[in-house]
Amino acid sequence: MKALQKLGIALFCLALAFFSFLPFIGQYTLTAELVKSNVKDIHQEQMVEILEPMYGETYASNFAFIADFNSYFNTYNDALKANQEWDAVIWDNYAYALTKAAAESPVIDQPWLHIGITLILGSLGALLYILPLYKGKLPGIKHDGIYFSSMKSRGLLGIFTGTWLILFYVILYWYPEYLTNLVLMVDPISMAISGNPASQWFLYGLIYTLAILVMGVRMFKKYKGNPYQLLRTASVMFFQLAFAFLLPEILMLFNMPWHDFKNIWPLDYSFFYDYRLDGMISSGALGMFMLIWGIILIVIAVPLLTYFYGKRWYCSWVCGCGGLAETLGDPYRQLSDKSLKAWKVERYLIHGVLVFAVVMTGITLTNYFMEFELLGQATNQLHSIYGFAIGSAFAGVIGTGFYPLMGNRVWCRFGCPLAAYLGLVQRFKSRFRITTNGGQCISCGNCSTYCEMGIDVRWYAQRGQNIVRSSCVGCGVCASVCPRGVLKLENGEEEGRINDLPIIIGNKSITIKN
Amino acid sequence: MNKSPYVIIGNGIAGITCARHIRKYDSDASILVISGESEHFFSRTALMYIYMGHMQYQHTKPYEDWFWEKNRIELKKTWITSIDTTKQQLISDTGEKIPYGTLIIATGSKPLTIGWPGEDLKGVQGLYSLQDLENMEDNTQGIQRGVIVGGGLIGIEMAEMLKSRGIEVTFLVREKNFWDTVLPTEEAELINRHIRAHDVDLRLGTELAEIISNGNGNVSAVKTNTGEEIPCQFVGLTIGVTPNISLLKNHPDIQSNRGVLVDKYFQTNIEGVYAIGDCAEFTESPGPNRKTIEQVWYTGRMHGETLAYNLTHEEKVSYKPGIWFNSAKFFDLEYQTYGHVPNNIPATLDTFHWENEAGTVAIRFVYDKTVGTIKGINSIGWRMRHAYFDKAIDEGWLFEKILTHLDKASFDAEFATKHTAAVIQAYNTIKKRNVSLPKKGFLKRIVTAFS
Numbered sequence: 001m002k003a004l005q006k007l008g009i010a011l012f013c014l015a016l017a018f019f020s021f022l023p024f025i026g027q028y029t030l031t032a033e034l035v036k037s038n039v040k041d042i043h044q045e046q047m048v049e050i051l052e053p054m055y056g057e058t059y060a061s062n063f064a065f066i067a068d069f070n071s072y073f074n075t076y077n078d079a080l081k082a083n084q085e086w087d088a089v090i091w092d093n094y095a096y097a098l099t100k101a102a103a104e105s106p107v108i109d110q111p112w113l114h115i116g117i118t119l120i121l122g123s124l125g126a127l128l129y130i131l132p133l134y135k136g137k138l139p140g141i142k143h144d145g146i147y148f149s150s151m152k153s154r155g156l157l158g159i160f161t162g163t164w165l166i167l168f169y170v171i172l173y174w175y176p177e178y179l180t181n182l183v184l185m186v187d188p189i190s191m192a193i194s195g196n197p198a199s200q201w202f203l204y205g206l207i208y209t210l211a212i213l214v215m216g217v218r219m220f221k222k223y224k225g226n227p228y229q230l231l232r233t234a235s236v237m238f239f240q241l242a243f244a245f246l247l248p249e250i251l252m253l254f255n256m257p258w259h260d261f262k263n264i265w266p267l268d269y270s271f272f273y274d275y276r277l278d279g280m281i282s283s284g285a286l287g288m289f290m291l292i293w294g295i296i297l298i299v300i301a302v303p304l305l306t307y308f309y310g311k312r313w314y315c316s317w318v319c320g321c322g323g324l325a326e327t328l329g330d331p332y333r334q335l336s337d338k339s340l341k342a343w344k345v346e347r348y349l350i351h352g353v354l355v356f357a358v359v360m361t362g363i364t365l366t367n368y369f370m371e372f373e374l375l376g377q378a379t380n381q382l383h384s385i386y387g388f389a390i391g392s393a394f395a396g397v398i399g400t401g402f403y404p405l406m407g408n409r410v411w412c413r414f415g416c417p418l419a420a421y422l423g424l425v426q427r428f429k430s431r432f433r434i435t436t437n438g439g440q441c442i443s444c445g446n447c448s449t450y451c452e453m454g455i456d457v458r459w460y461a462q463r464g465q466n467i468v469r470s471s472c473v474g475c476g477v478c479a480s481v482c483p484r485g486v487l488k489l490e491n492g493e494e495e496g497r498i499n500d501l502p503i504i505i506g507n508k509s510i511t512i513k514n
Numbered sequence: 515m516n517k518s519p520y521v522i523i524g525n526g527i528a529g530i531t532c533a534r535h536i537r538k539y540d541s542d543a544s545i546l547v548i549s550g551e552s553e554h555f556f557s558r559t560a561l562m563y564i565y566m567g568h569m570q571y572q573h574t575k576p577y578e579d580w581f582w583e584k585n586r587i588e589l590k591k592t593w594i595t596s597i598d599t600t601k602q603q604l605i606s607d608t609g610e611k612i613p614y615g616t617l618i619i620a621t622g623s624k625p626l627t628i629g630w631p632g633e634d635l636k637g638v639q640g641l642y643s644l645q646d647l648e649n650m651e652d653n654t655q656g657i658q659r660g661v662i663v664g665g666g667l668i669g670i671e672m673a674e675m676l677k678s679r680g681i682e683v684t685f686l687v688r689e690k691n692f693w694d695t696v697l698p699t700e701e702a703e704l705i706n707r708h709i710r711a712h713d714v715d716l717r718l719g720t721e722l723a724e725i726i727s728n729g730n731g732n733v734s735a736v737k738t739n740t741g742e743e744i745p746c747q748f749v750g751l752t753i754g755v756t757p758n759i760s761l762l763k764n765h766p767d768i769q770s771n772r773g774v775l776v777d778k779y780f781q782t783n784i785e786g787v788y789a790i791g792d793c794a795e796f797t798e799s800p801g802p803n804r805k806t807i808e809q810v811w812y813t814g815r816m817h818g819e820t821l822a823y824n825l826t827h828e829e830k831v832s833y834k835p836g837i838w839f840n841s842a843k844f845f846d847l848e849y850q851t852y853g854h855v856p857n858n859i860p861a862t863l864d865t866f867h868w869e870n871e872a873g874t875v876a877i878r879f880v881y882d883k884t885v886g887t888i889k890g891i892n893s894i895g896w897r898m899r900h901a902y903f904d905k906a907i908d909e910g911w912l913f914e915k916i917l918t919h920l921d922k923a924s925f926d927a928e929f930a931t932k933h934t935a936a937v938i939q940a941y942n943t944i945k946k947r948n949v950s951l952p953k954k955g956f957l958k959r960i961v962t963a964f965s
């Protein structure tokens with residue numbers, strides 16, 4: 001490693017340390033006014049009273065502040081719950097909003113300085129490491145030493161990274177009040193793009209996009225001379241930056257609902273929730289377009305494009321989850337489980353989630369069109385179960401947190417209902433396949449090892465059989481790493497796509513007779 | 515019909531393919547596969563990737579461990595030391611007696627050495643088995659330079675392995691160019707350049723004379739036939755492999771020459787005893803331009819397929835390999851060959867060779883001089899479709915026609931640079947011909963851009 005690269009790593013680690021430390025600085029003071037302006041009208045009176053003991057006190061840390069907040073708030077709610085006065089219980093979670101409002105922290109005074117020592121320093125450090133990668137090396141497979149690397153083969157560094165990611169996701173989804181400093185820090189960026197203060201989701205989207213862009217540059221280095229890999233990396237970088245990050249924020253600037261035009265139900269599981277439908281319907285022509293476009297994607301684009309190109313058109317060229325997996329997650333692709341057992345678990349899980357999403361959406365829509373006469377607000381319960389278990393725990397915590405432990409496509413492989421839908425089309429009605437080149441396979445195992453979806457590619461290749469699997473996202477890495485030129489991603493005639501040859505090309509003894 | 519139990523010595527591609535296919539045709543047969551090297555079948559061709567950290571040993575196993583029990587293929591890890599063909603039993607190094615009904619010898623190869631002075635020093639080795647790989651791991655800890663002797667496929671893999679660990683490599687090749695006993699000069703020269711581009715000190719036309727000890731039984735240098743001494747801490751001997759028939763040394767009853775002698779049904783001189791894979795030597799070449807000893811992965815597989823068929827069917831088929839094919843990778847450059855491409859093109863054949871400017875892509879056609887039918891093709895840095903050339907060569911398609919179909923014959927990834935036009939232009943110029951470029955309408959070009 002060159003000195004410059006070492007410096008890059010050091011700077012990145014420093015930025016990561018700052019980023020991890022920032023949430024815990026600053027002090028917190030709550031006033032009745034702050035409470036009033038940050039809670040719903042109907043809760044104002046109670047909240048002002050509940051939090052009364054906190055006013056005027058200056059808390060030296062968010063831990064202390066949040067602890068006190070929770071204790072007063074829960075005492076109030078618990079008493080009501082004990083008396084079964086369910087209607088009086090305050091179900092809204094104000095911890096995040098009030099912690100953010102009460103914060104007095106250096107990040108508010110000097111946001112750019114803090115952005116500088118976290119996000120910018122981190123990106124620069126990473127780029128310092130990435131840009132000199134493979135300099136002077138010829139184009140080719142760059143997998144030397146992966147299994148000696150602690151980071152990439154579930155060593156201590158990998159476990160540490162996984163733990164950090166898991167913690168980050170848990171805090172982001174369920175304890176965002178601890179992240180308020182970071183959110184405050186990125187306020188100016190959010191204001192500049194959408195005219196609104198940042199939320200924890202803006203913070204998340206920003207880091208997510210940065211990760212894809214920076215690690216996308218790494219892909220450019222790693223796969224120089226490999227047009228397929230370069231193009232699809234450029235594609236996911238573009239869709240993340242333009243469609244997932246910038247466009248939705250710009251929509252907000254124009255008072256439109258936040259909308260990611262490339263996200264498709266059922267990955268976008270809330271697409272048919274009442275608030276989303278109402279939001280779109282009440283947003284004029286553009287809102288109507290969002291609704292119709294969303295439906296076209298589901299009923300026309302998915303089957304049609306998947307018929308022509310396989311599910312890769314989405315999973316490894318467009319999708320945000322796929323985008324992160326293919327960039328940030330690329331160093332971990334070899335960690336996916338290739339066993340037959342894992343494949344069985346995969347099929348139960350992913351189709352289970354698809355059924356869950358479809359049933360939930362069905363009930364939600366029926367309820368919506370019956371003007372809530374069927375189930376009233378009960379669908380909300382269903383939504384929160386799905387949101388908790390699938391949307392947050394599965395897609396986020398496990399999906400990304402487990403990159404360094406179970407590979408970079410855990411969510412896409414075991415959980416994503418859209419992947420399940422695309423996969424059904426790909427398996428049963430598509431022109432896409434990975435063609436096996438006759439008898440050239442030497443069973444070396446590079447293809448299977450580097451399949452992020454855990455497909456045992458070699459199983460098919462060594463039998464001279466094409467690979468037609470619902471889970472294949474068409475990343476093309478098996479074909480790239482194959483040292484014998486055995487695999488090719490292709491779209492072609494449906495006939496002969498699934499071939500079960502009795503004997504592989506090259507041996508005439510038996511084919512002559514049979 | 516042959517008798518169960520089928521006992522196979524050697525769990526390589528040949529032995530394992532045979533076992534799998536016997537099971538496929540006969541669900542009752544009792545099958546035992548014995549090997550002293552490893553418990554399970556692994557891919558020998560992937561040894562280099564373990565050393566380079568691309569994979570771990572378990573990734574090189576083509577079947578999961580449960581596969582064998584599920585298919586009732588019994589495995590035994592032991593070395594067989596002798597064969598008793600009258601009592602029909604094998605004896606292992608622990609003295610265990612293993613009875614067989616049908617014996618299949620699939621013991622593979624071993625590295626060839628020719629008795630150089632110093633070849634037994636520590637740090638000097640070949641590369642064939644898992645044990646060799648372990649030794650190599652040991653022998654190359656913290657060293658600065660290794661010398662590889664022998665310009666063949668395993669030699670260049672060893673060079674790449676050492677380079678992946680930052681070890682300097684001197685590569686001694688006896689011939690004028692790398693692997694030019696197989697490759698025509700242009701291809702061999704292209705590979706020479708590629709090897710050097712990887713900072714390997716390639717010495718062409720250079721032979722090993724002796725290996726020098728540091729006094730403690732370790733290698734400290736090699737001396738070449740020109741008298742030059744090259745200091746090094748490791749020597750890889752890769753001048754080739756030879757059938758591993760040490761087992762038969764004390765068994766003149768099973769006839770052998772360089773390998774176990776077999777007919778076109780893989781039958782040895784003793785009934786019920788067969789040999790397949792690297793260790794078998796045909797008494798008669800299995801086809802035009804085919805060698806009597808076939809030492810590649812693919813032929814091992816075909817031997818296994820064919821023998822299994824014969825063992826389980828009344829009507830026997832003789833071994834008839836189809837159109838020859840092979841492939842390899844030289845550092846970053848993939849190489850494929852189909853059909854007959856001799857290193858020296860004989861007078862009855864004509865050849866056309868094309869190379870791109872960067873010297874990273876090359877293709878050679880060999881075709882009949884008078885009628886123009888295709889005989890064979892070499893390609894470097896350009897993947898070709900096996901099915902296409904298998905058919906084209908088998909059916910004797912006109913070479914010039916194939917030129918215009920190169921996009922279809924190509925197996926390169928989508929969006930890869932297409933070379934067809936450049937190849938045809940070069941052909942027309944050099945051979946003064948007038949082959950026209952394949953035409954594509956505008957619409958068709960758009961439609962096929964993504965296919």
Ligand SMILES: Cc1cc2nc3c(=O)[nH]c(=O)nc-3n(C[C@H](O)[C@H](O)[C@H](O)COP(=O)(O)OP(=O)(O)OC[C@H]3O[C@@H](n4cnc5c(N)ncnc54)[C@H](O)[C@@H]3O)c2cc1C
Nearest residue numbers: 524526527528549550551593594621622791792809810811
């Ligand atoms: C490093 C390397 C790379 C290669 N790369 C390629 C390639 O890219 N393409 C290609 O086509 N070919 C390649 N080859 C050649 C290919 O691997 C062999 O042709 C093939 O493995 C031979 O298979 P086999 O089944 O005949 O024997 P083997 O795979 O050698 O199996 C024989 C087994 O029998 C065992 N055995 C031998 N004697 C006894 C005994 N007395 N008792 C018990 N067990 C015994 C051996 O230990 C061994 O495990 C490569 C070889 C090497 C070494």
Ligand code: SF4
Nearest residue numbers: 441442444445447482
């Ligand atoms: S990488 Fe290629 S040669 Fe190796 S097992 Fe896969 S298809 Fe076969």
